[in-house]
Amino acid sequence: MTTPDFPETASGAEGPGREIPPASLARLPIYLRALNAMLADSVERVSSEELAEAAGVKSAMLRKDLSYLGSFGTRGVGYDVQFVSHKISALLGLTQEWRVAIVGAGNLGRALARYSGFTTRGFEVVALFDADQGIVGTQVGWLTVSHVDDLETELKRTGTNMAVLSVPAVVAQELCDRLVAAGVTSILSFAPVVLQVPAHVQVRKVDMGTELQILAYHAQRAQEAEPGSRARSAQ
Ligand SMILES: NC(=O)c1ccc[n+]([C@@H]2O[C@H](COP(=O)([O-])OP(=O)(O)OC[C@H]3O[C@@H](n4cnc5c(N)ncnc54)[C@H](O)[C@@H]3O)[C@@H](O)[C@H]2O)c1
Numbered sequence: 001m002t003t004p005d006f007p008e009t010a011s012g013a014e015g016p017g018r019e020i021p022p023a024s025l026a027r028l029p030i031y032l033r034a035l036n037a038m039l040a041d042s043v044e045r046v047s048s049e050e051l052a053e054a055a056g057v058k059s060a061m062l063r064k065d066l067s068y069l070g071s072f073g074t075r076g077v078g079y080d081v082q083f084v085s086h087k088i089s090a091l092l093g094l095t096q097e098w099r100v101a102i103v104g105a106g107n108l109g110r111a112l113a114r115y116s117g118f119t120t121r122g123f124e125v126v127a128l129f130d131a132d133q134g135i136v137g138t139q140v141g142w143l144t145v146s147h148v149d150d151l152e153t154e155l156k157r158t159g160t161n162m163a164v165l166s167v168p169a170v171v172a173q174e175l176c177d178r179l180v181a182a183g184v185t186s187i188l189s190f191a192p193v194v195l196q197v198p199a200h201v202q203v204r205k206v207d208m209g210t211e212l213q214i215l216a217y218h219a220q221r222a223q224e225a226e227p228g229s230r231a232r233s234a235q
Pocket of ligand 1: 107191
């Protein structure tokens with residue numbers, strides 16, 4: 001008889017519907033990438049050890065993370081690659097179509113609009129907006145920059161359900177309000193400002209400056225831990 005390839009606590013009370021801890025959630029896209037690579041190689045089944053190795057984590061951690069999706073692995077048989085890939089995709093909301101608008105076609109907005117990697121991960125950039133008449137009407141990749149005055153009409157026409165804000169901080173809140181009023185409930189913001197949104201709207205902020213500061217902190221700690229570092233810094 002086969003037994004589930006999960007800890008006892010993984011099924012039942014800990015089944016789908018539980019809140020997933022942020023660290024586990026952050027690893028799911030890594031498992032998905034590994035599983036999709038296996039699918040591309042026509043691999044049908046994988047053990048937790050193999051999948052953990054492909055994802056660069058310990059197998060106990062992988063089993064714990066996947067337990068948040070329910071109990072579907074079988075000891076000795078492993079995971080059905082297609083099924084687990086579908087489960088993770090569904091949980092991450094990737095089985096629905098995400099149509100993304102980028103507001104702000106400056107340096108950042110243009111670079112993001114040209115990036116082809118979003119499509120392969122299920123996000124299609126369908127519209128690009130700016131307020132500058134010198135930019136409106138120009139071509140970026142296959143998109144033509146629309147005037148931000150047409151935001152609401154274009155969001156509706158393109159069926160946009162996610163937006164990226166790459167505008168100066170001073171206009172970010174006003175544009176965020178317009179996106180929310182137009183029904184967009186998922187916003188990724190690069191603007192260095194705290195955005196106020198209703199509870200049903202998800203905002204994620206990307207702040208490269210903060211990430212660099214965290215890196216600098218870790219680099220400095222590593223330097224300090226090196227033998228003789230105090231002597232060197234005193235020179
Ligand atoms: N989070 C990060 O890591 C990070 C990194 C780089 C830049 N940023 C931020 O991203 C934003 C964009 O940076 P950038 O370098 O592309 O700047 P940029 O000046 O090149 O581009 C901003 C664009 O926004 C447009 N714009 C201004 N007001 C607008 C409005 N009301 N409606 C629509 N478009 C409008 C401008 O015409 C311009 O094309 C800035 O807020 C910047 O501080 C964040």
